[in-house]
Amino acid sequence: STFHIFQKPKYVTPENSDCFFQIKGVFTHQQSRVSLCIFLNPQVNLSTAPPEPVIPSKKPIKVELVGGKRYSWCTCGYSRKQPFCDGTHKTRAQGMKGLRFVPEKDSTVWLCGCKHTNNPPYCDGTHKQDFIVSAPLHEYTD
Numbered sequence: 001s002t003f004h005i006f007q008k009p010k011y012v013t014p015e016n017s018d019c020f021f022q023i024k025g026v027f028t029h030q031q032s033r034v035s036l037c038i039f040l041n042p043q044v045n046l047s048t049a050p051p052e053p054v055i056p057s058k059k060p061i062k063v064e065l066v067g068g069k070r071y072s073w074c075t076c077g078y079s080r081k082q083p084f085c086d087g088t089h090k091t092r093a094q095g096m097k098g099l100r101f102v103p104e105k106d107s108t109v110w111l112c113g114c115k116h117t118n119n120p121p122y123c124d125g126t127h128k129q130d131f132i133v134s135a136p137l138h139e140y141t142d
C-alpha cells in the first residue's frame, strides 16, 4: 500500500481524528511547533472487513419503548447503557455508531444484546448460534 503525506498542516482534534499516525510537537514549521500527521490515501483500503462488535450480553434485553420517541441502539457493544448507545463507539469503535430508531407506538420489545442480530435493533435468535455461545463476553475494564 502507499501512503500520502499532505503538505498542508491539518488541525487534528479528537472529533477529526482520521489521522493514521501522528507525531506531536517535535518539529518546527515557520518558528512554531507543529504536529505532523500522516493520513492514509483514501484510495487505499486497508481492510474490507466491517468493524466487529463486542458482545456485552448473550441474551436479548427486554425494554419498554415509548411510541414516537427517538432511541439509539448500541451497535458496537461497548456502551455501558445497554442496549442503548452512550457514545463510547467514538473512542472504542471508530467507524461504528448507534442505530437510531423511532417505535410507532408504545411497545415492550426484546432488543438484541449480542449485537449480531440480522434484524437490528431486535433480537432474531442469533444469540443461540454457536459462534455467539462460544464467543467471549465483553468485560468492562476501569
Ligand code: FES
Pocket (backbone or CB within 6 Å): 057, 058, 059, 060, 061, 111, 112, 113, 114, 115, 116, 117, 118, 122, 123, 124, 125, 126, 127, 128
Ligand atoms: S440477543 Fe442478539 S440475536 Fe438475540
